[in-house]
Amino acid sequence: MQVTRDELLHIAxxxxxxxxxxxxxxxxANLEDILNFANIVNNAPVEGLDITIGANEAKNVFRKDxxxxxxxxxxxxxxAPDKDQNxxxxxxxxx
Amino acid sequence: MDITELTVHxxxxxxxxxxxxxxxxxxxxxxxxxxxxxxxxAFVTTLEADxxxxxxxxxxxxxxxxxxxxxxxxxxxxxxxxxxxxxxTTCSSKILENFVSPYDATxxxxxxxxxxxxxxxxxxxxFAMGGSTEYSYxxxxxxxxxxxxxxxxxxxxxxxxxxxxxxxxxxxSDTGGSxxxxxxxxxxxxxxxxxxxxxxxxxxxxxxxxxxxxPITKDVYDSAMLLNIITGHDDRDTTSSNQEKVDYTKxxxxxxxxxxxxxxxxxxxxxxxxxxxxxxxxxxxxxxxxGAEVExxxxxxAKYSLATYYIIACAEASSNLGRFDGxxxxxxxxxxxxxxxxxxxxxxxxxxxxxxxxxxxxxxxxSSGYYDAYYKKAQQVRTLVMNEFNKAFExxxxxxxxxxxxxxxxxxxxxxxxxEMYLSDICTVSVNIGGLPGISIPCGVDKSNMPIGMQLxxxxxxxxxxxxxxxxxxxxxxxxxxxxxTFRKGxx
Numbered sequence: 001m002q003v004t005r006d007e008l009l010h011i012a013x014x015x016x017x018x019x020x021x022x023x024x025x026x027x028x029a030n031l032e033d034i035l036n037f038a039n040i041v042n043n044a045p046v047e048g049l050d051i052t053i054g055a056n057e058a059k060n061v062f063r064k065d066x067x068x069x070x071x072x073x074x075x076x077x078x079x080a081p082d083k084d085q086n087x088x089x090x091x092x093x094x095x
Numbered sequence: 096m097d098i099t100e101l102t103v104h105x106x107x108x109x110x111x112x113x114x115x116x117x118x119x120x121x122x123x124x125x126x127x128x129x130x131x132x133x134x135x136x137a138f139v140t141t142l143e144a145d146x147x148x149x150x151x152x153x154x155x156x157x158x159x160x161x162x163x164x165x166x167x168x169x170x171x172x173x174x175x176x177x178x179x180x181x182x183x184t185t186c187s188s189k190i191l192e193n194f195v196s197p198y199d200a201t202x203x204x205x206x207x208x209x210x211x212x213x214x215x216x217x218x219x220x221x222f223a224m225g226g227s228t229e230y231s232y233x234x235x236x237x238x239x240x241x242x243x244x245x246x247x248x249x250x251x252x253x254x255x256x257x258x259x260x261x262x263x264x265x266x267x268s269d270t271g272g273s274x275x276x277x278x279x280x281x282x283x284x285x286x287x288x289x290x291x292x293x294x295x296x297x298x299x300x301x302x303x304x305x306x307x308x309x310p311i312t313k314d315v316y317d318s319a320m321l322l323n324i325i326t327g328h329d330d331r332d333t334t335s336s337n338q339e340k341v342d343y344t345k346x347x348x349x350x351x352x353x354x355x356x357x358x359x360x361x362x363x364x365x366x367x368x369x370x371x372x373x374x375x376x377x378x379x380x381x382x383x384x385x386g387a388e389v390e391x392x393x394x395x396x397a398k399y400s401l402a403t404y405y406i407i408a409c410a411e412a413s414s415n416l417g418r419f420d421g422x423x424x425x426x427x428x429x430x431x432x433x434x435x436x437x438x439x440x441x442x443x444x445x446x447x448x449x450x451x452x453x454x455x456x457x458x459x460x461x462s463s464g465y466y467d468a469y470y471k472k473a474q475q476v477r478t479l480v481m482n483e484f485n486k487a488f489e490x491x492x493x494x495x496x497x498x499x500x501x502x503x504x505x506x507x508x509x510x511x512x513x514x515e516m517y518l519s520d521i522c523t524v525s526v527n528i529g530g531l532p533g534i535s536i537p538c539g540v541d542k543s544n545m546p547i548g549m550q551l552x553x554x555x556x557x558x559x560x561x562x563x564x565x566x567x568x569x570x571x572x573x574x575x576x577x578x579x580x581t582f583r584k585g586x587x
Contacts, residue, residue, distance in 0.1 A: 008455070015413060015458040016420075016435075017451055018443040030452055031459070033514045038402040038460075041472045044479060051474035052481060054304045054334065055290035055530025056555075061333040075180075075197035081427030088423055091434050 003031045098123035099260035103169055103317045106263060110157075110168060117157070117168025120263075121150035121212055124170050128214070128261045134242055134582055136234045137256040139175045140183050141215040146170060149212050164209035166324065171206060172262035174253050175216040176223055177308065178297040179203050182213070186299050187231035188221045190419050190426045190445030200297020201332070202266060202308050202325045209324060214262050218252030221447045222416065223273055223301045225249050226519050229510045230449045237506070238280060240545055243585030244503040247277030253311045254281040258580050264312045264321055268298055270305045271404050272498075272523025275535035278311055279498035279548020282537045282578060284318045284565070285311045289556050290530035291336035294329035302411035303334075305404075305527040314575060315536065315566040319343035322558060338556055346559030347566040352386035354564060357491030359394035362522055368501045374539035374547045375497050381571060382495070387564075394487055394494070396480050400525035403480070405517055406460050406473035407528075412450075413457030419445065452513060477528055484529045488554040493564050496522050498535040498548035505585075522550060532558045536565045537574040546578065 008028055012019050019027065070076070073086055082089040098120055101109070109115040125143050132138060153168040162168075173179060176186045178196035180203075185191045199207065206213070220230040228236040228251025236251045238244040239259040246255035250267030254277035257265050267274040269287035278285025286309045293308045300306065310321035322343050329335045358379060363372055383389050421427035421441030428440035446454070460469035487494060499519055509516045526533040531552055538549040549568075553561040 003459070011455055011458050011462060014462065015454050016417075016438045016442050017446075017454065018439050019451075023448070023451070026448075027452060027455060030513050031456065034405065034456060034517070035459075035469075037514060037517075038406055038469060040398055040402040041406065041476050042468065044399045044472070044476045046472065046475035046479050049475045049478045049482075051471060052477040053474060055527075056334060056336065063330065063333075070197070072197055075195070076423075079194055079197075079424035081421055081425070090422055091431065091437055093434050 003028060003035065099127045102313045103263050103320060106169060107166065117150040117153045117212070118147065120168065121146050121170050124214055124262060131259050131261055131582070134237060135239055135255050135259045135261065136236050137218055137252040137259065137261055138215045139185055139187060139218050139233055139252070142182065142213055146212050146214050153210055162210065164211070167210035168212065170212040170214045170263055172214050172217050172253060172256050172265040173203065174219055174250050174265070174267050176219060176268055176299040177203060177266060178299070179213065179216065182216065184216065184299065185233070186222050187219045187233055188445070188447065188450070189232045192232070192426065194424055196297070198297065201294035201329045203297065205324055205327070217250070217256055217265060220249035220251070221450050222299070222412070223249040223268055223270055224412070224449050224453055226272070226276055226516055227509065228252060228277070229506065230447060232447055235506060238503045239580035239582055240282060241503070241583055241585045243506055244545070245280065245506050247280035247499070247503060249273040250311060251277045254278050254283055254285065257281070257283045257311050257313060264310060264317050266308055266325070267311045268306060268308050269527065270302050270408060271527050272520045274309045274311060275523050275533055275548070275550060276499050276520065278535045279537070280503035280546065282546030282574070282580065283311055283313060284315055284534065284536050285309065286318050286322060286534045286558070287526065287532060288322065288326070288558060289532045291334050292338065292532070292556065292558070293325050294327070294332040294335045296329055296331040300415040302408040303415060304411060305408060315562060315569050316344065316347060318534070319347060319562050336556070341559060343559055343562055346563050348563050349567050349570050351382060351564055351567045354387040354493065355491045356382055356387050356389045356564070357487055357494045358389060358391045359487070359494060359496060360391050361393065361395050361397050362496035366500050366518065366521065367497060370541040371497050371501065371547050375549060378538040378549050378568065379495065381568060385567060385571060390491070392487070392490070394483055396483050396525055397521055399476050400480055400528050401517065401521050403473040403476040404520070404524035404528060405456070406469050407477065409453045409457035410461050410470050411457070413454045413461065416450070416454055421445070449513070480525055480528045484531060492553070492560050494552040496550045496552070498522060498550040502541050502545035502547060526552055531555060532561060534561050534565050536569060537578070538568070538572070539574070540578050544578070544581065
């Protein structure tokens with residue numbers, strides 16, 4: 001499975017990652033190896049089998065939609081990279 | 096008596112008889128950490144002062160008869176992807192280097208309600224992605240049996256700390272073998288519970304349909320005790336099961352007569368080291384002597400499982416790790432042009448190379464044009480794997496395999512070859528794909544005195560069965576009495 005440079009850059013962009021030249025070369029080689037190996041799934045005898053999305057019984061788990069207030073604002077904001085009073089500061093979004 | 100040699104069930108006994116205080120025990124472990132940490136490098140954060148204060152407080156409460164927890168005053172170490180309120184939870188990543196969780200994980204609440212003492216947070220591969228703990232942003236943990244070898248991963252800090260007697264027991268997490276493989280490499284006991292048995296609330300998500308928290312301990316009895324503490328339904332994890340609580344220590348009968356053990360021959364094929372095979376064959380003979388009915392059979396899923404695992408785990412990781420954007424918590428890049436640039440630079444500077452590799456792989460297999468060929472196919476293979484396991488458990492109570500194809504490898508020998516590193520998970524990943532319980536216990540050492548692990552796999556929620564099988568083997572073979580880590584510096 002050959003992955004092109006452009007494809008890799010497109011994927012990185014989708015994942016919000018910026019790669020330098022060295023990383024691009026490195027990941028191109030790795031991805032080819034890994035995808036060649038992963039191709040084995042296409043030889044598995046899975047004709048007619050359903051997909052499985054979770055490890056346990058697929059059923060909905062319902063709960064009441066209730067508001068639970070987390071009061072410890074201070075411990076939340078102590079992790080903020082940038083803050084102002086009790087708000088997260090982010091760069092300007094609207095020009 | 097060296098306190099750190101004792102198992103937790105022995106410590107508990109001595110605490111009850113007042114032969115030891117919590118302070119004695121906690122101090123012994125802190126001294127041991129101070130002696131060995133420079134060699135082993137198991138901790139991201141240590142909590143010496145807090146631990147000693149808490150031990151003193153618990154001793155006073157004990158004197159006054161005010162203690163309720165059965166494990167009050169027993170120390171523990173916790174893998175650094177399990178949230179601890181007020182103490183850093185870094186996932187061994189630069190992006191969470193300064194993250195202090197505002198809440199406790201459910202398992203940590205359970206430890207706290209027993210009044211156990213947290214000795215610190217243990218090193219791991221960044222975001223639990225890896226099999227050697229070399230992908231930690233902070234440090235490389237070393238194997239106490241040979242300091243030039245890896246402890247395994249991703250719970251390498253937890254397994255090495257238990258083996259080096261720097262903690263009496265520890266919590267790890269297992270997505271594709273991350274409890275069992277390091278336990279195997281470090282000669283200790285590691286249990287990955289059935290998916291849903293232990294709440295994942297407060298475990299930083301890697302692959303949500305595969306992750307489970309579990310115990311890493313000196314022996315099987317301790318494993319059963321720690322499992323007793325951490326299981327139970329939790330409303331905050333919708334995948335947590337409603338199973339009735341079991342006392343797993345009561346399942347330890349020291350008897351396997353009539354137990355049906357299946358040995359899948361494909362797990363002993365190509366790539367499995369000869370010495371590993373030999374020790375496993377000896378273990379099979381031991382089980383036969385003990386009265387178990389052992390039979391070889393075919394379970395041809397190992398290679399499909401491994402590919403499926405890397406597709407599903409990376410896909411889920413690429414989605415789970417989308418939350419790290421440098422806004423509300425975590426690392427934020429210093430320079431950026433606009434909001435989008437802030438996301439991109441923060442993530443690119445904050446994540447390490449293996450995490451980025453897996454995010455890219457996961458994004459790729461989920462992207463249009465490849466979704467059907469990889470992700471959908473992998474989900475179908477997941478059904479196949481589950482069906483094959485179901486068939487196997489119609490015939491057998493327990494499946495027996497190596498935990499890892501090899502013993503611990505040299506530091507640096509695989510870190511530049513991701514595919515080779517992935518291949519060392521071949522014996523463990525199918526258990527996560529199937530959501531089954533698996534335990535690794537030591538079954539001997541190779542010629543250079545490196546531990547070899549045996550994996551016992553059970554049907555869903557049959558932890559009692561595999562714990563009993565492991566316990567019976569352990570009572571017969573007494574690994575801990577015969578083999579000890581030497582902290583040798585290896586061949587430089």
